[in-house]
Amino acid sequence: MKKFIPITDDVVLKLSKIAKKHNVQLYAVGGFVRDYYLNRERKDIDCTVVGDALEFAEIVAKEFKSKAIIFERFRTAMVPVGDYQLEFVGTRKEIYEENSRKPIVTEGTLEDDLRRRDFTVNALAVSLNKENIGELIDLFDGMSALHDKILKTPLDPTITFSEDPLRMMRAARFAAQLNFELDPATFESIKPIADRIKIISQERISDELLKIISSNKPSVGFKILFSTGLLKLIFPELYQMAGIDTVTKEEKVFSHKDVFYHSLTVLDNICLMTDKLWLRFAALVHDIAKPRTKNFSETSGWTFWGHEELGARMMEKIFRRLKLPLEPLPYVQKLIRLHQRPMQLVDEGVTDSAVRRLAVNAGEALEDLFTLCKADITTKNPNLSHQYYNNYENVLQKVIEVQEKDKLREFQSPVRGEEIMEICGLTPSKAVGVIKSNIEEAILDGIIPNTYEDAKNYLLTNKEQWLIEVKPQMQNFRRKK
Secondary structure: OOOOOOOOOHHHOOOOOOOHHHOOEEEEEOOHHHHOOOOOOOOOEEEEOOOHHHHHHHHHHHHHHOOOEEEEOOOEEEEEEEEEEEEEEOOEEEEEEOOOOEEEEEEEOOOHHHHOOOOOHHOOOOEEHHHHHHHHHHHHHHHHHHHHHHHHHOOOOHHHHHHHOHHHHHHHHHHHHHHHHHHHHHHHHHHHHHHHHHHHHHHHHHHHHHHHHHHHHHHHHHHHHHOOOOHHHOOHHHHHHHHHHHHHHOOOOEOOOHHHHHHHHHHHHHHOOOOOOOHHHHHHHHHHHHHHOOEEEOOEEEEEEOOHHHHHHHHHHHHHHHHHOOHHHHHHHHHHHOOOHHHHHHHOOOOOOHHHHHHHHHHHHHHHHHHHHHHHHOEEEEEHHHHHHHHHHHHHHHHHHHHHEEEEEEEEOHHHHHHHHHHHHOOOOOOHHHHHHHHHHHHHOOOOOOOOHHHHHHHHHHHHHHHHHHHHHHHHHHHHH
16 A cells, blocks of 8 residues: 655645646655654655756756755765755666675666665655655655664664665764664674774764764764674774773772763763864764773772873874864864863862962853753762752852852953063063963962952062072073074
8 A cells, every 4th residue: 555645835835736737756764754754844845756856956956046056976966955955866786896885876766775775764865846746755664763763774783784884874873863773683793794894984984973973862873883793893992991890808899880882871960061073073072092001909999090181192192094174173172171160169179269260271161161061960878969059050050150250251461462572671581481471370260359440469479589480491492592
């Protein structure tokens, strides 16, 4: 029995009319159909054209008073229409060579086109032809997979993934986005060929990683990457976080939590609080240096001293290797470097000096830092969880108050370097920075208020002593020159 879905969307209905007017066979395929049945927002419409897709895209663009973006090499086209992106491709066959994911493309039928899809839930099609508009084409039982929340490939999964290894990453990504499970045979087929991910460009791999992080529950995707062996290849620093070490001393057992699974819990937690991609990324990697700083002490048990500083330093190399944009790098480094500071304030008591320093160091990232700290509460004890959360709230409010009162959001010495050189008779040198730092430290310690007049008077009062102290640095500076 044929199944139909009601077509009520104005853009889709107009597409159908255009297809009829120009005698073109047209189908909506893939994600648009899948998301219709999952009641997910649908703004991208993938269209398969039996015939010349580029020519039809130009016609559609003209009808919608838009402009077609043509990708001649791939024989695809994109047409923006309001909030929608319409993508057009002709029905085709794809033949892959062993060490390339770029297929040899030939003209094919609608069935050929659906056979080349990655998963059965993405191999659904709906006719946009007037004579049978809304008719569902389901050649690979994708509807059952949707119902069972299962991802499986239309054809042999080993062949599907081997031909285009990026599909292995997409398996993890769709599982996270849709909260689906991988079909056991599909899952197992990835393990022996995971190494083929190496033929995929880093940019495409990282794009899928960021899409997993942007999903509602990223841990689903990262657990698949870990269990299949893909994570070890594409993000070894994350993979190395997994595992628990145990030491027994005098019948006392010392263990630590699994840092990898803890980090996934923190990431899932923060996804309930924010959509900010790089804040989510920071949550994933905030403990990334723990394996490298892990040490056992018979008095303290397992320790990870300095992991926040080392983790921040690791980020530049990781960003460059993953070919991530460098613009958010300082922000991510700052969050990693500071993620334990708020808890230290809770434990040690909130002194004005400590609050000022945290406000200055966090700057514009202050509230994001506390969001990360709250997500880092993973205790199963609800009373403790509530207590920690309230502690963070109290410290945050104190820091915000001090930040605004003392004008610390973009803090630096009110007396600028040029004036320090003029007052102290210095030329540009490290000594100027030392004196400037002395003034800033005095403000942070509450010795003087954060005003120009107080800072200048403090400089004049201490100038002679400071010049004596920085004299050796001035001499070293001249020798280097």
